[in-house]
Amino acid sequence: MKTDFIHKPLNLPTDDLIEELLAFEGGPAVIPEDVRRTNFPIITKEDVIQMFVSIQQDGDQVVDEFKEAYRRYVGANYAIATASGTSSLHLALVGVGVQPGDEVIVPAFTFIATAQAVVAAKAIPIFVDIDPITYGLDPVQAEKAITKKTKAIMPVHVHGLPADLSALRRLTDKYSLRLVEDASHAHSASIHGQVAGSIGDSAGQSLMADKNFPVGGEGGIAFFKEKEDYERALHFLDASGIDYRMSWIAAAFGLSQLERLPYYDAIRARNAAYLTNALAETKLFSGPFVPDGYKHSYNMYRVKLSPERLGLDDLEDYRVKDAVQQLINAEGVYAREWQNVPIPGHLPFKNRKGFGKGYPFTLSDRKDFGYELDRFPVTLNMLRNSLTICRELRTPIEYERIVAYALAFKKIDANPHIIRKLVERGDNLKVLYERDARLG
Structure with a gap:
């Protein structure tokens, strides 16, 4: 019978993993490939x-x-x-x-x-x-x-x-x-x-x-x-x-899932808090900001990159992000973009065909709908300087896995020379929002 059951446990990671060679360079990954999968929703x-x-x-x-x-x-x-x-x-x-x-x-x-x-x-x-x-x-x-x-x-x-x-x-x-x-x-x-x-x-x-x-x-x-x-x-x-x-x-x-929602919420909040505190110990990474009195549900977890704090500000920021994404993925943490182009840059709004013959856009007397991407500099900057962890944090993952995620980011942070080497060795990488728009 095909099963989603995870048969092999993830070993409790230790801090000495930070000193190991990066997985991208041939060292051991923080999360081995055969234990990277997480399952959600949980069916009981x-x-x-x-x-x-x-x-x-x-x-x-x-x-x-x-x-x-x-x-x-x-x-x-x-x-x-x-x-x-x-x-x-x-x-x-x-x-x-x-x-x-x-x-x-x-x-x-x-x-x-x-x-x-x-x-x-x-x-x-x-x-x-x-x-x-x-x-x-x-x-x-x-x-x-x-x-x-x-x-x-x-x-x-x-x-x-x-x-x-x-x-x-x-x-x-x-x-x-x-x-x-x-x-x-x-x-x-x-x-x-x-x-x-x-x-x-x-x-x-x-x-x-x-x-x-x-x-x-x-x-x-x-x-x-x-x-x-x-x-x-x-x-x-x-x-x-x-x-x-x-x-x-x-x-x-x-x-039936509603009965377990508070439990899922509590585990996500615990894991997000652990990861945010761990990222605060790095130079390159920081976790989400949550205003006083606000409760974040962490449907996704966006990690901000600050290359200047690691002496990488002479490099193009989106190339630093691309290098970090390659390195962190190799360690077993699937961090990705989640949107590469602001929504006004997607075809339905660039073309404005609507339901046909431009409707409902033809109801407007606007000559300029304001959909040009340069009107959204904060969004563009955020896309250049952040990565997102999605479904991997939605499931009530075990403590050792969130510890491993934190250690993986710390391991990358300890190797700025590898990030630099990857960027300087880079190809003709386009800025994210100059590529074809992707959903999610």
Whole structure:
């Protein structure tokens, strides 16, 4: 029988690994190749039993049970379970009254679904730059982008760190706009105890199998603060005939996984804190910044590179990043880019064909949509100087593995001459955002 069970344990790593030759140079990898795999989601007997119970129930009843359980967990007033994260964002926008031709302000750094949901609502995404510390939507830049056609601001809790919703709420109140959260990375994330998804006027969240809180396959959920917005979204579904219903199988799996979500959250928080503290002992690397009162859910963990602190500031930063990525991957830590081009540089927004013949972009009288990449210098700089650990930290990985991750980064930090050699030996490497755009 084929199994995901990991048969071989990872040995408890020791500090002397830092002194070993880099794996890229032929030395022993911190994490041997045959024990690098991590598994998520974890499937237990509770999941199997829940499926047996749910299969005997009406499918709509199972979905409603899940929807209400998770709505209460988040603390939202109203919710609609959906087939995907993108559909939940679409409903969140429609619910707050976004109409064809309206403008919705979104960050330039996110997954493409954020902006595609705006287009699905037949509105125009207006991209703004991000904060250089948190990587969330910059409220100062958001205010500069507001026009008479702006209907909503949709920040993204990118990687699981909530955006600055207090500052953005002041903007939406000042200009009579709606605040919509893209909480697709932010399961259990919070600001001063208030859970992401329950803070804005509405929110959309992905629940796909690869997220911190997975349902069985693909799924999402839209949250609403006001009954009027919730009913507007329901009316849209009824009038349009669009089938955004969540599968009962997805909901059943979500019910049992919800019971373990606090445990997963606690393990991720513990591991992230350990890694951040370890990176603080290096010169080249640093972990995510988390403001006071904010809870980061660590759907992803972004590592910032500071080449100047290691005497590598005479080298092109994106080449240093590429060299570090090769070295850290060889040690068994799969750190990668997660986006190489700001979203306005992806083809749907470069070409603006929309649903055909340019719709809904043709509803705008703009000559300049502001999609040129040089308008997002903070995003471009962040892409040049950071790497991301994704699914490897979502699973409740064992203590020895997070220790090994930390030692791998320390091992790279102890070998700046190898980084330099790799860069100086380099080929015709293009800057990330001059390459073809990739999703994720």
